[in-house]
Amino acid sequence: MEVGFGQDRAEKMMRERVQARWMDAYAPVKHLDPILVLTALALTGLGLVMIYSAKLAALQQQGLPSTLYVSRQLMALVLGIVVLVGAAVIDYRHLRSYAAVLYVASLAFLVLVLTPLGTARGGSQRWIVLGGFQLQPSEVAKVAVLVAVAAWIHERRGEPWLPTVGISLVLTLLPMGLVFLQPDLGTSIVFVWLLAILFLVGSVPARYLIALGAAGIGAIVFALTQDLLDQYQLNRLTAFARAGDPSLDRTLRFQTEQSEIAIGSGQVFGKGLFQGTQTALAFVPENHTDFIFTVVGEEFGFLGASVVLALFLILIWRGLRIAVLSKDLFGTLLASGVVAMLALQVFINVGMNVGIMPVTGIPLPFVSYGGTSLIVWFGLIGLLLNVHMRRF
Structure with missing residues (x-):
């Protein structure tokens, strides 16, 4: 009797453990943010x-x-x-393991969109048609850069900042350059802004932020003075501020x-x-x-x-x-x-x-x-x- 009672008790404890583990696995569901979801659905x-x-x-x-x-x-x-x-x-921490895969895949799509496989519209080549669905790789690339740079900064915390900043710049500038060639100036700006915020939140030292800001301003001046932008792009960028200019088309x-x-x-x-x-x-x-x-x-x-x-x-x-x-x-x-x-x-x-x-x-x-x-x-x-x- 005592042996049987002990076996029943052991089995009960085992079931309780399994049930506790199962509940722990699904515990995050209890912490949903309904306001976030409902607001997104309302806007949609x-x-x-x-x-x-x-x-x-x-x-x-x-x-x-x-x-x-x-x-x-x-x-x-x-x-x-x-x-x-x-x-x-899927636990977001697992994304760090797949950041490289997501990043390389997004780069591949950005390259493909610039080939004859890409679809042009309105003077820009930004889409790939897949089975009747138009995919815009630049939208996916923003997520890939976010995950890749965030994972890199997270993994390199506590180590010298120069390699961390340098690799983060490369991770951002590669897709940004491909997007700029489409041409898509607006999305290119999003990449720059995203990197700046990640550096700021990631506690990158101020000297690096100042140096990068100065380099960014220098790059803008260089692009404007060396005709790196098409004339129609310059006109679109400046037209909003030239409402009273009689010489403006x-x-x-x-x-x-x-x-x-x-x-x-x-x-x-x-x-x-x-x-x-x-x-x-x-x-x-x-x-x-x-x-x-x-x-x-x-x-x-x-x-x-x-x-x-x-x-x-x-x-x-x-x-x-x-x-x-x-x-x-x-x-x-x-x-x-x-x-x-x-x-x-x-x-x-x-x-x-x-x-x-x-x-x-x-x-x-x-x-x-x-x-x-x-x-x-x-x-x-x-x-x-x-x-x-x-x-x-």
Whole structure:
């Protein structure tokens, strides 16, 4: 009897251990950040409505389904949610082991996009068509650089800074150069900003930051004085600040002027959903992608635009909180990098829509039409969730 009782007790203890291990494995799920997910979904839902409104009149005139663009974006949303779940479930610390693989793969796609396999549109060659789906490798490359540089800085902490800074520069400048050749100046700026934030959060000494800042300014001056930029690129960069210049080709400011008119016409409360005249008449080019904020401003006015910006501020707040609460440097760097990219892209996109920034072709995260961008941003939200759930 005593032997049987001892066996039962041992088996019970073993079951309890197995159950405890199983519960520990899934414990991170208890620490989800619902505000982060719901805010991203709210922005995406708003984006779907704005995309529908932006293309409604044009698609009807062409005799095409009015939901053509929305249905494509919905497919990207489904894939994005799958990527979000995957990015949240797999422990983010394992990414350090696969950082090199992700980085090399992103470089390979950036090279391929510059070959005849790449697809050109609007004077830029930025896409690869895979089975009817347009992949924009530069969006994936931003994630690859974030993971690679964050992993490198994490692994090299406590060692001499010069090799750490040097390798980080190489890891960033290689994909940035390939993106610049597409040409995609806007995304190139994102790489520079991302590296600067990672250096700052990673506690790189001030002397290196000052030296890199001076080198960056020198590179900009050199590019402007040595004709490294095409004339049309220079014109686009300076047109927003030359509103009163009579010598300026008016076509260079057409997009900016129409964007300002659309947003200004919305006034405080907007013209109403699907009631935007600038939107319906397609006066603003690319109003479903880079200039979708004009649709928000015209149809929902200042109040609607403020709500959109407030939602982005919530995402930034939650991301900063996750960065602060992270248990290790790698998690802090990942979360800080995501927040940095989000803040910069929102600032540049909204800025070029209201005429205070040059037109650089950067989409508004979650809101602009674009499958690759939406999927990548949901993946980054999943990465933030991952760091947040494992902060203990």
